[in-house]
Structures are given as C-alpha cells and as structure tokens.
Amino acid sequence: MTIKSKKLVTLDEYIIQSQNRFPGATGELSQLLRDIGLAAKIISREVNKAGITNILGNDGSTNVHGESVKRLDLFADQQLISALDRSLITCMVISEENDGIVKLNSEGGKYIVYLDPLDGSSNIDVNVSIGSIFSIYMRQPRFGKELVEEDALQPGTRQVAAGYVLYGSSTIMAYTTGMGVSAFTLDPSIGEFILSNDNYQIPTHGRIYSINEGSYNSWEPGLKKYIKYCQKDDAETGRPYSARYIGSMVADLHRTLVQGGIFIYPSSKKYPEGKLRLMYECNPHSFIIEQAGGMAIDGKKRILEIEPHSIHQRTPIFVGSPENVKMVKSFMEEYAEEPA
Ligand code: AHG
Ligand code: MN
Ligand code: MN
Secondary structure, eight states: OOOOOOOOOBHHHHHHHHHHTSTTOOSHHHHHHHHHHHHHHHHHHHHHTTTTTTOOSEEEEEOTTSOEEEHHHHHHHHHHHHHHHHTTOEEEEEETTOSSOEEOSOTTOSEEEEEEEEEOGGGGGGTOOEEEEEEEEEOOOOTTOOOOGGGGOOOGGGOSEEEEEEESSSEEEEEESSSOEEEEEEETTTTEEEEEESOOOOOSSOSEEEOOGGGGGGSOHHHHHHHHHHHSOBTTTTBSOEEOOOSOHHHHHHHHHHHOOEEEEOOOSSOTTOSSBIIIIIHHHHHHHHHTTOEEESSSSBGGGOOOSSTTOBOOEEEEOHHHHHHHHHHHHHTTTSOO
16 A cells, blocks of 8 residues: 655744754754744634633723734733743844833843734734734844844844744744745644745736725825726736735735735825834835745835834835836836825
8 A cells, every 4th residue: 555645844844954954053043933933823822712712802001103902912922022032042022012122031142033913903803814923133243232222223134034924714824034935834733834835936917906095195196196007907917906905914915925916005194104114014024025026115215225213113115026016116206296
C-alpha cells in the first residue's frame, strides 16, 4: 500500500527552515515570530467565542487617539505584549493602545516591535473580519544610553519583518522578512498554523477599488476624478471596477494582496493627515504589498521612505496593484492645482 499525503508545514517548522538558510542567524527573530504566532492563536480563540464570553463591547475608556477602546483591543494588546516580554528578545513595544513606549523586561533586547493589536475595532461587535498588525525593527546601537522613543523612529525601509493576522472566515497569519510574503492558515482542530502560500504575488492590475466613499466631498479633485474613472465603463481595463470596503484595514489589504486592486485612505476634512497610523498600520502593510510586487505611496512618495517624527503619526495611503497605484498618482498630479 502506498500512502499519499500532502506534506503539511507548520508555522514553527517554516520559521526554523527559513532561519537555517542563514548560517549566522541567532534564532532570535524566529523566536519573536513564533511568540507572535502564539499570541495570535490565543486572540483567535477569544475572537471565535466572543459572543459567549464577556469580551464584546466597550471598555469605557478612550485611547491616545480619543477613540473608544473595546475590551478585545485591550485583551489583544496584553496577549501580544506579554508574549513578546516572555522571550526577552524585544526591548520595547509601541502599541496603538499605549500612549508612550512600553519598555519590556529585557532592556538589552535587540528588537523594537510596533503593534496594532486589534485592527478594525468597529467591526468587533458585528462579527466582521478584524486583525492584528506587527512591524519589527532592530534597535540601533547607542551605547550607554537609556531606551527612548527616538530609538523607535526609523523609516519603514528599516523593518526587518512585518505581518498581520486576519481573524476572518479562517484565521490567517501572513508575514515577510524581506524575502517574499508567506501565509499560514490556522487549523483550529490541531491548534497549528499551516503553510498555505509561500510566495504571494499581487496582480499587476486589479478591478476593485476600496475607499470610504462617505468622505467623497472632502477629497482632493484628482482623487474624486480617479474614483469617477474607476466607475466608468471600459471593457479593455475591466471597468467599472467593483467597490469593496470592509472597514478593517487588515481585511481590505488581504483581499487587495490576493485579488489586486487599490485600497485608499486619503486625507479628508475630518482627517487632514489621513486616519491610518504610519508605524503600525501603513508601514507593515506597505512592506508586505511591495514584497508581493505592489506599490504603496502617500499620494506622492513611497510610504516606506517617510522619515517618522512621532510614534503615532498618521499618513494618507494609496496601496495595491502597481498599475492602479500609478494611475491614481497620475490623476492627483494632473489635478493638483485645481480648486476642491
Ligand atoms: P483600529 O480599529 O485599529 O482603530 O483601525 C481602524 C482603521 C482601519 O482598520 C480601517 O481601515 C479604518 O480604520 C476605517 O476607518 P473609517 O471607518 O473611517 O472608514
Ligand atoms: Mn488599525
Ligand atoms: Mn487597533
């Protein structure tokens, strides 16, 4: 009898195999990614039974951005931070849920981790996909100096790894260390993330645009014209494009990675700098999309090259298939001088 079985590769095996390709690697980044994987499993379990435990709803407080904090935001924040603290590799964490830097027990640890512990909070109570986002930097050597916020202010090009976990119809963890994008699907029956794609490539052109159109009236003229272009009939480019907007960046970006198209969160009257956070929303997603062959800009320049001035700063973002991003950029350049 011959046994035909598909080889299953777990997240932990994959991380170790990848590490073995680098003879000098210390294994610390591998450990850090495994720590995040463990926290993701715990958060996923809690998300799945959220309706029957007492974890839905508001915590009663507001975070540094004045947004109301959900209980699940805090649960995810605590799980991720304590997983990172346990292995003594990370010296500090910057999280959406914490005003300043969070110093961990290993002040000598060589990694700095940014977190959006729970992305898509407004979708928590309505059973729509949510996520977690992480971005990892190396601490720069500054001998004898105490850890300060400035140590964390590095451009996205310096990320050593970044990724997200999507709690959707299944739980998926995707990450990059700068050598392509790999994704793993959680098999809840065995409690393991199993490799489902080890080289995502975003389509060069996609037929989906994703933006909160409720803010249409306060967009710049070039963006308004681009969205009208997306809605116009044209068989050759597959227009009109479809509109899809989930309201959880992780879910919208995962769809963009798989199916192509464009995701936009522009500046508007309500959010003059854009709404999304550079360091723990835009940089990690931009790193992933670029690694898959896509593009991410703030309207003019590459997101990853923005020199950060503050850990919670915001930026407009236009991200997705290269042809779509180039097209919206050309619209904004053409109509830059036009009155709104
Ligand atoms: P968070 O839940 O971490 O605060 O992020 C919410 C973000 C992001 O996930 C999403 O793309 C965006 O907010 C949606 O904002 P609008 O409701 O303004 O469209
Ligand atoms: Mn978010
Ligand atoms: Mn969040």
